[in-house]
Amino acid sequence: MTVVDANDRHHYQPGYLFIPFGRYAPERVEKSRRAHLADGVRFIEAEIGRVNPAERSVELIDGRSLGYDWLIIASGTRPVPEQTPGLTDPRIWYAGSPAPDQASAFDFYTLDGAVALRDAMDRFEGGRLLVHVSEMPIKCPVAPLEFAFLAEDFFRKRRIRHKVDITYVTPLDGAFTKPVASKALGGLLDDRSVRLAADFAVERVDPERKHLVAYDGRALPFDLLVTVPINMGQQFVIDSGLGDDMGFIPVDKQTLRAEADDRILVIGDASNVPTSKAGSVAHFQVDHFAENFQSAVRGEPLRSLFDGHANCFVETGRGKGLLLDFNYETEPLTGVFPYPGVGPMKLLGESRLNHLGKLAFEQIYWRMLLPGRHLPVPTLMSIRGKRLPAETS
Numbered sequence: 001m002t003v004v005d006a007n008d009r010h011h012y013q014p015g016y017l018f019i020p021f022g023r024y025a026p027e028r029v030e031k032s033r034r035a036h037l038a039d040g041v042r043f044i045e046a047e048i049g050r051v052n053p054a055e056r057s058v059e060l061i062d063g064r065s066l067g068y069d070w071l072i073i074a075s076g077t078r079p080v081p082e083q084t085p086g087l088t089d090p091r092i093w094y095a096g097s098p099a100p101d102q103a104s105a106f107d108f109y110t111l112d113g114a115v116a117l118r119d120a121m122d123r124f125e126g127g128r129l130l131v132h133v134s135e136m137p138i139k140c141p142v143a144p145l146e147f148a149f150l151a152e153d154f155f156r157k158r159r160i161r162h163k164v165d166i167t168y169v170t171p172l173d174g175a176f177t178k179p180v181a182s183k184a185l186g187g188l189l190d191d192r193s194v195r196l197a198a199d200f201a202v203e204r205v206d207p208e209r210k211h212l213v214a215y216d217g218r219a220l221p222f223d224l225l226v227t228v229p230i231n232m233g234q235q236f237v238i239d240s241g242l243g244d245d246m247g248f249i250p251v252d253k254q255t256l257r258a259e260a261d262d263r264i265l266v267i268g269d270a271s272n273v274p275t276s277k278a279g280s281v282a283h284f285q286v287d288h289f290a291e292n293f294q295s296a297v298r299g300e301p302l303r304s305l306f307d308g309h310a311n312c313f314v315e316t317g318r319g320k321g322l323l324l325d326f327n328y329e330t331e332p333l334t335g336v337f338p339y340p341g342v343g344p345m346k347l348l349g350e351s352r353l354n355h356l357g358k359l360a361f362e363q364i365y366w367r368m369l370l371p372g373r374h375l376p377v378p379t380l381m382s383i384r385g386k387r388l389p390a391e392t393s
């Protein structure tokens with residue numbers, strides 16, 4: 001078994017969210033990849049240039065070629081700010097800016113972006129803050145909402161909340177993709193006096209006037225823009241002819257086998273499965289993968305079917321959090337998670353325990369998930385003990 005990755009630095013990406021608020025130091029989210037691999041797994045630190053399914057080989061940028069019998073692609077997604085005209089203009093964009101302390105447009109989906117944004121948040125003394133999602137899908141679609149909630153709390157604690165006008169700008173018709181969750185999260189934005197600019201299909205950024213401009217002509221001025229740039233699959237996926245328009249790999253959504261080639265399986269954000277791109281999803285997928293992979297090698301049908309299960313902790317600020325649990329077919333429900341009737345996590349409602357759960361998850365991630373230890377949480381979504389909010393009223 002050989003793992004190929006462009007670098008040895010494994011990032012706990014959920015930690016990026018806390019860096020701009022000074023809650024996590026950047027070093028806390030980074031560890032050696034090699035050190036987490038089991039004995040007997042070969043690690044090659046190199047960038048993949050192309051996959052050649054016909055010859056069953058992977059070409060590395062440094063010229064080496066690796067043959068394979070089976071290929072598992074888990075190359076994730078990447079933010080591509082250059083896709084939005086004007087966004088990376090050096091007058092506003094933090095990266096490559098000649099005067100970084102005057103930059104006004106940032107992302108927090110990269111470690112560098114989160115660190116630069118921390119400094120900008122500290123400098124910010126008031127004005128218009130836009131928290132913006134460029135286009136769906138993005139990984140962790142709740143993260144920008146969490147950023148808006150935490151920013152509200154951050155400015156409140158700095159006693160300048162009254163000087164900051166926060167607007168959440170999204171291409172969706174509400175706060176989130178799923179109608180039930182969208183209503184709950186939209187209500188929380190309202191409670192925190194965060195404006196919502198929905199159906200905002202961004203056309204460009206005007207760096208001169210500092211405006212975010214939509215195709216329908218709306219222009220939102222900003223003093224600080226926190227954007228989630230367009231997310232795409234990796235370039236090697238596109239160059240290998242394995243991806244769709246956005247570079248995501250079409251797969252059978254239950255078996256995760258690539259449509260283009262039986263010898264390729266895809267895990268995590270790199271595929272086009274119609275559920276959230278999230279670490280929790282990658283984790284649940286892997287439980288199915290182990291059994292399916294053995295069946296595939298034996299030439300048998302893949303029988304362990306993935307249901308699209310996603311589980312997202314949403315930081316809502318003020319020491320609370322909310323938990324969403326859904327799959328391909330079922331909207332987020334109220335009730336408790338992970339054990340029916342027992343919980344202890346409350347679904348679709350704010351609680352202190354959900355916030356503590358999100359914080360505790362960091363240690364579970366490093367100590368249990370990454371080394372591959374079993375986590376006693378059901379892989380498939382269960383609806384036992386759960387109800388749609390309409391049924392509860």
Ligand SMILES: Cc1cc2nc3c(=O)[nH]c(=O)nc-3n(C[C@H](O)[C@H](O)[C@H](O)COP(=O)(O)OP(=O)(O)OC[C@H]3O[C@@H](n4cnc5c(N)ncnc54)[C@H](O)[C@@H]3O)c2cc1C
Binds near residue numbers: 046110279
């Ligand atoms: C701010 C933020 C907050 C988040 N919060 C949560 C959360 O609370 N809960 C949750 O479940 N998820 C969360 N996520 C999402 C989660 O981090 C991702 O869904 C998860 O990391 C996806 O795993 P992956 O293995 O598919 O891709 P990744 O973890 O992105 O890994 C992809 C790997 O592929 C490598 N790679 C890419 N291209 C090449 C190449 N050409 N050659 C060699 N190697 C390559 C990269 O170096 C990388 O190591 C968050 C993400 C962000 C950005």
